[in-house]
Amino acid sequence: MRKYLTLSVIVLGAAGAVGWFESTAGAQTEAMPEDADIVQGEKLYGEFCASCHGADLEGQPDWRSPGPDGILPAPPHDETGHTWHHSDSVLFDYTRLGGKAALALQGVEFESGMPGFGDQLSDAEIWNIIAYIKSTWPERQRAIQATRSAAPRQQEGN
Secondary structure: OOOEEEOOOOOEOOOOEOOOEEEOOOOOOOOOOOOOOHHHHHHHHHHHOHHHHOOOOOOOOOOOOOOOOOOOOOOOOOOOOOHHHOOHHHHHHHHHHOHHHHHHHOOOOOOOOOOOOOOOOOHHHHHHHHHHHHHOOOHHHHHHHHHHHHHHHHHOOO
16 A cells, blocks of 8 residues: 655634644546646636636635634635645545545545535546646746655655
8 A cells, every 4th residue: 555645734723723644545646647638627627616716716715714614615726825735646636536535535534615526527637627727826836736746656665
């Protein structure tokens, strides 16, 4: 079984507690395919993601504070959010399985408003959406995120 160290930030309530956890879960395809289609990803983002995460990837207002239901609003996917803090495999799992299920695989119980899209989108379509989102980030965020995405693959032999 492969073991991944995933540095993930989970904001829990107004206190802003941070959770770090180790994951044995991983995307079925750990790395973004080289042939990811950014144009299709932008179209799919508009269809499946923009209603919550914003047409300009800006997220919902007060995304760091839980709503009345205790669930955090959708975060931005632009450079002001935390999406770029996560590896490709974490972003893939979160999109495919949904927030609660993806975190449960990592041993974290967390109520997330993020639904899973694995029954509506193919793996390739999910990768295309992620590629589109990443294409909008400034070089600094892309470089940091690329390093985080490469880290689990480098640890596979351990």
